[in-house]
Amino acid sequence: MIVNEIFYSIQGEGKLAGVPSVFIRLSGCPLRCKWCDTKYAWSPTSGDEMTVEQIEAEVVKHPASHVVITGGEPFASGQLKELTIALANTNFHITIETNGLKFIDGLKCNLMSISPKLANSIPDEPDLSEKHKKHIGDLTAMQQLMDNYKYQLKFVVDTAADxxxxxxxxxxxxxxxxxxxxxxxxATTRSEYITKSQFLAEICKRTGFALSPRLQVLLWEGQKGK
Ligand code: SF4
Structure with missing residues (x-):
């Protein structure tokens, strides 16, 4: 499988925010979200070919019990199931970060971290926009993921209209x-992050949804490999 990068950091988002984790970023994604912070992983060839064994050998170099398989879109990678089985055999806690547009049965996954895409992600280019809308309008796979795995739903909010x-x-x-x-x-900058988090905190108080941090923005403003 093509691996864009493997790095050791802390989980920035969701219920495991703050937990030291090794990130395996797989290459390739069918979407083109306009605010995507990992555009460098869009191409399915944007990385190096690695076997599952080579990936695992790289992961175990770091002092972490948590692994996050991310992208790009991990479900676009052919050997995702084999990778999760190998990592589970080494007793890693496995989070998979996904846009929720594809379902695969039998993955070893402790937390399916699904980020449903809203209209705020639609790219401006007309041809990409149509394709994007078609993809994000189908929630069939997302439902299957929720029915078959422990999950969280993380929504990226831009304005109250979302x-x-x-x-x-x-x-x-x-x-x-x-x-x-x-x-x-x-948000992509620290100041934007703080302003929008404050506005989102009020929305969370009204709706009862949790406010998730994005520590990678707060601490490193989305630098690659952090
Ligand atoms: S689904 Fe994720 S990786 Fe793909 S374009 Fe959207 S934000 Fe980027």
């Missing part, structure tokens, strides 16, 4: 546990 869309998305899904939903600010 709240209606989040409500619609949740309304289309079945058996959603509201305690597994968190909202994160769409």
């Amino acid at each position: 709240l209606d869309e989040i409500a619609q998305c949740i309304g289309k899904l079945e058996n959603v546990n509201p305690y597994k939903i968190c909202l994160m600010p769409q």
Whole structure:
């Protein structure tokens, strides 16, 4: 499989925020979110070919019990299941970060971290925009992921207008546990992050959803490999 990067950092988002973790960033993603902070991993060839054994050998060099498989979009990689099985055999806690557009059965995964994409992610280019809308409008795979794995839903919020869309998305899904939903600010700089987190905190107080940090923005403003 093509690996964009492997690095040791702390989980920046969601219920495991702050936990030291090794990140395996797999290459390739079918979406082109306009605020994507890992555009360098979009191409399926944006990295080095590595075997599952080579990836595992790299991961165990770091003093972490948690591994985060991210991207790009990990479900776009052919050997995702084999990778999770190998990591689970070494007793890693495995989080998979995904946009929720594809389902694979039988993954070893302790936390399926799903980030449903809203209209605020739609790219400006007309041809990309149409494709993007078609992808994000189908919640079939997301429902399967939620039904088969321990999950969290992380929504990236840009403005208060996104709240209606989040409500619609949740309304289309079945058996959603509201305690597994968190909202994160769409931000690339520290100052934008703080301003939007403050506004989002008020929304979370009203809706009961959790406010997720994005520590990678707060601490490093999204630098690659952090
Ligand atoms: S799904 Fe994730 S990796 Fe793909 S374009 Fe959107 S934010 Fe970037």
